[in-house]
Amino acid sequence: MRDVAVIGVGMNKWGEIWEAAIRDLLAESVLLALDDAGIDSVEAMYIGCMSSGLFTHQEHLGSMGPDYAGICPTPGTRVESACASGGAAIRAGYMHVASGLADIVMVAGVEKMTDVDGGGATFALATAADQEYEVYNGVTFPGLYAMMANHHMNKYGTTRDQMAQVAVKNHLNGSKNPLAQFRMKVTLDQVKNSVMVSDPLTLLDCSPITDGSAAVVLCSMDKAKELSKKRLVKIIGSGHASDTIQLSQREDISYLKSTELAAKQALKMAGRKIADIDFAEVHDCFTIAEIMVIEALGIAEVGKGGKATTDGITAFDGKFPVNTSGGLKSKGHPVGATGVAQIVELTRQIRGDVEKDRQLKKANIGLAQNMGGSGGSSVVHILEGM
Amino acid sequence: MRDVAVIGVGMNKWGEIWEAAIRDLLAESVLLALDDAGIDSVEAMYIGCMSSGLFTHQEHLGSMGPDYAGICPTPGTRVESACASGGAAIRAGYMHVASGLADIVMVAGVEKMTDVDGGGATFALATAADQEYEVYNGVTFPGLYAMMANHHMNKYGTTRDQMAQVAVKNHLNGSKNPLAQFRMKVTLDQVKNSVMVSDPLTLLDCSPITDGSAAVVLCSMDKAKELSKKRLVKIIGSGHASDTIQLSQREDISYLKSTELAAKQALKMAGRKIADIDFAEVHDCFTIAEIMVIEALGIAEVGKGGKATTDGITAFDGKFPVNTSGGLKSKGHPVGATGVAQIVELTRQIRGDVEKDRQLKKANIGLAQNMGGSGGSSVVHILEGM
Numbered sequence: 001m002r003d004v005a006v007i008g009v010g011m012n013k014w015g016e017i018w019e020a021a022i023r024d025l026l027a028e029s030v031l032l033a034l035d036d037a038g039i040d041s042v043e044a045m046y047i048g049c050m051s052s053g054l055f056t057h058q059e060h061l062g063s064m065g066p067d068y069a070g071i072c073p074t075p076g077t078r079v080e081s082a083c084a085s086g087g088a089a090i091r092a093g094y095m096h097v098a099s100g101l102a103d104i105v106m107v108a109g110v111e112k113m114t115d116v117d118g119g120g121a122t123f124a125l126a127t128a129a130d131q132e133y134e135v136y137n138g139v140t141f142p143g144l145y146a147m148m149a150n151h152h153m154n155k156y157g158t159t160r161d162q163m164a165q166v167a168v169k170n171h172l173n174g175s176k177n178p179l180a181q182f183r184m185k186v187t188l189d190q191v192k193n194s195v196m197v198s199d200p201l202t203l204l205d206c207s208p209i210t211d212g213s214a215a216v217v218l219c220s221m222d223k224a225k226e227l228s229k230k231r232l233v234k235i236i237g238s239g240h241a242s243d244t245i246q247l248s249q250r251e252d253i254s255y256l257k258s259t260e261l262a263a264k265q266a267l268k269m270a271g272r273k274i275a276d277i278d279f280a281e282v283h284d285c286f287t288i289a290e291i292m293v294i295e296a297l298g299i300a301e302v303g304k305g306g307k308a309t310t311d312g313i314t315a316f317d318g319k320f321p322v323n324t325s326g327g328l329k330s331k332g333h334p335v336g337a338t339g340v341a342q343i344v345e346l347t348r349q350i351r352g353d354v355e356k357d358r359q360l361k362k363a364n365i366g367l368a369q370n371m372g373g374s375g376g377s378s379v380v381h382i383l384e385g386m
Numbered sequence: 387m388r389d390v391a392v393i394g395v396g397m398n399k400w401g402e403i404w405e406a407a408i409r410d411l412l413a414e415s416v417l418l419a420l421d422d423a424g425i426d427s428v429e430a431m432y433i434g435c436m437s438s439g440l441f442t443h444q445e446h447l448g449s450m451g452p453d454y455a456g457i458c459p460t461p462g463t464r465v466e467s468a469c470a471s472g473g474a475a476i477r478a479g480y481m482h483v484a485s486g487l488a489d490i491v492m493v494a495g496v497e498k499m500t501d502v503d504g505g506g507a508t509f510a511l512a513t514a515a516d517q518e519y520e521v522y523n524g525v526t527f528p529g530l531y532a533m534m535a536n537h538h539m540n541k542y543g544t545t546r547d548q549m550a551q552v553a554v555k556n557h558l559n560g561s562k563n564p565l566a567q568f569r570m571k572v573t574l575d576q577v578k579n580s581v582m583v584s585d586p587l588t589l590l591d592c593s594p595i596t597d598g599s600a601a602v603v604l605c606s607m608d609k610a611k612e613l614s615k616k617r618l619v620k621i622i623g624s625g626h627a628s629d630t631i632q633l634s635q636r637e638d639i640s641y642l643k644s645t646e647l648a649a650k651q652a653l654k655m656a657g658r659k660i661a662d663i664d665f666a667e668v669h670d671c672f673t674i675a676e677i678m679v680i681e682a683l684g685i686a687e688v689g690k691g692g693k694a695t696t697d698g699i700t701a702f703d704g705k706f707p708v709n710t711s712g713g714l715k716s717k718g719h720p721v722g723a724t725g726v727a728q729i730v731e732l733t734r735q736i737r738g739d740v741e742k743d744r745q746l747k748k749a750n751i752g753l754a755q756n757m758g759g760s761g762g763s764s765v766v767h768i769l770e771g772m
Contacts, residue, residue, distance in 0.1 A: 001486045021518065044626070052513075053440045057521075059513040062467035062474065063631040063762030073647050075626035076763065077474045080464040081448035088448065088463050092478055099485035100387045101624075127438075127445040132407065135443075238487075240430070240461035245449040261459050376449030377462065 008037025008217035033215035043102035048089030048109035049336035082128030086339025087370030087379030109340030146198035162306030174326020181332030210332030237382035239265030339370035394423025394603035419601035429488035434475030434495035435722035468514030472725025473756030473765030495726030548692025560712020567718030596718030600727035623768035625651030725756035
């Protein structure tokens with residue numbers, strides 16, 4: 001397998017964007033990433049997108065993506081794994097370059113979620129859960145994560161304040177990120193007193209509905225050394241695992257087995273331990289999710305993710321900063337774009353080119369964890385500066 | 387890049403299958419392919435599916451697929467490129483093995499189309515066309531292909547009988563395929579006198595709405611030599627290209643540029659010319675499509691695809707047999723499964739293990755062409771017996 005580097009990144013300002021269609025959103029980040037890489041063409045394009053069919057009635061982004069980015073007849077392929085679509089697209093692009101079939105591949109992610117009919121965004125998102133055994137019985141994602149939260153609280157004594165602290169931390173980080181959707185800081189009381197969505201999760205425990213895109217250019221290392229004038233960022237690990245799609249089929253609904261397995265694969269490939277990693281972007285679709293993810297990754301002991309959060313371990317100035325971008329909570333969660341935007345953030349932090357007030361002092365090796373559904377799939381990548 | 391072989395294939399009986407959900411259809415072919423390969427696990431799974439979201443309200447097949455096939459936590463990734471989803475999934479699985487990241491990868495394709503609400507199958511399929519510039523103005527796929535047919539008739543003198551002959555030929559082939567959906571033979575008159583769908587295309591010019599799945603097991607050549615007791619079938623070429631998603635943006639709507647480009651890539655990789663290929667499975671979503679595809683592949687001269695068909699060139703006993711399986715026309719077209727089923731047919735013909743009355747005498751090298759939308763994307767693979 002050939003070594004693969006990230007040589008370009010791009011991301012638009014996320015939010016509720018009424019003036020742009022999905023094709024416009026996608027093209028914007030693709031053009032930014034091409035510009036950042038200093039190139040004007042690629043050999044192939046992958047597009048992470050969860051459900052452009054349900055959200056916008058537009059499938060076949062594998063044709064539309066290259067077309068509207070002005071790089072036809074470059075082949076395009078859409079990759080979907082619910083909210084892990086972006087991570088899965090990164091992995092597909094990585095393999096394309098690693099195999100030797102191409103030197104330069106674009107990986108974009110996009111979702112246009114706010115202009116939706118046919119049941120709305122919560123219905124469309126719920127298609128990532130088991131329709132016949134979960135959704136038809138009335139549960140959508142806030143309900144599924146609320147069950148996981150209640151189980152975690154009962155089993156480990158995780159508290160309401162610990163969950164709320166995830167939101168406080170990520171909004172603080174996101175308040176410094178000019179591309180984030182919700183840049184306001186929030187307090188513990190504001191999180192706890194916001195409107196109840198699914199007990200114990202309130203509105204500010206939930207990631208928002210977002211329009212947005214992100215893109216990265218992957219390149220074989222040899223070619224990257226020729227082409228790039230920026231610090232090269234190498235993909236040193238990639239992992240991917242599944243779990244049962246239904247919560248009810250799992251041994252323990254308060255543990256994310258697919259995340260553990262994907263991380264183990266990626267760390268093994270990288271020849272590292274979790275303690276060697278400087279920082280991470282993780283899938284905080286709900287506050288409880290970040291707590292469970294940092295446990296599955298080994299950043300915190302199992303059952304102590306909440307305490308690690310209130311202890312400040314995962315804060316911007318903590319021992320293991322998590323979600324410096326603001327995470328899904330504050331930056332927003334256009335589902336197909338999220339996993340790609342995580343790679344954008346890791347690359348920028350490693351290169352040292354994020355805004356000064358949110359630049360980590362030590363950011364040489366970063367990890368991205370992207371998750372589908374209630375953990376039915378997880379993708380983990382590890383990036384290192386060269 | 388490592389050499390990759392097909393070591394197992396599986397496909398269920400296609401049709402209008404009310405007793406099975408999409409998860410059942412998918413699992414059935416996956417288990418058949420594992421059994422054919424003589425193995426009980428794989429390292430990763432790809433699933434070609436166009437729109438399980440719109441057809442069945444179930445996304446996240448990357449989790450559900452491995453789960454219901456009983457191979458969790460094997461990672462699963464859904465790949466979509468409209469009606470070329472199956473071909474794109476084959477290409478993704480091929481790169482996974484070729485890269486060295488895994489030795490054994492399952493590629494499945496599935497679509498459950500007959501049990502659909504929310505506008506019906508024609509609406510869901512139309513999401514492969516440009517929503518804003520084509521579909522919102524009232525055109526769906528029969529209309530788009532009718533425009534292409536009319537242009538081809540005007541430009542080259544292609545006749546109604548020539549198009550109808552594609553249906554006659556493919557139904558004759560499909561009548562011998564026990565897994566095909568519509569096994570009746572049809573006559574020229576029956577095709578021409580069937581109900582008008584979009585002038586000049588009648589009902590029997592159109593491929594049907596189908597429930598079905600197909601699966602293949604890909605394996606690194608070294609491992610395949612250890613594992614497999616059957617004739618090994620090597621993937622010697624893979625190509626993929628895009629075109630504008632809108633017909634109106636093309637120089638010539640009667641020519642499939644993306645098919646030409648994908649075929650050129652695949653032939654170059656294989657070190658072959660089209661004359662070296664023994665037979666092909668191509669994307670006859672409408673009869674005119676097969677005529678245009680054989681022109682873009684170079685099986686017939688441009689403008690003479692209709693004549694080549696009535697001359698019998700592409701018949702079962704012709705110089706270059708096309709769609710021995712019955713094609714999309716007779717075998718059926720569960721969109722995400724179609725590109726995978728083409729590889730199933732090539733593999734079986736090359737191995738010499740299809741039903742005796744439809745076994746080609748010369749089937750050493752075969753080509754599969756799978757197409758999305760009105761040709762906005764095309765994928766071509768070439769397989770050779772070892």
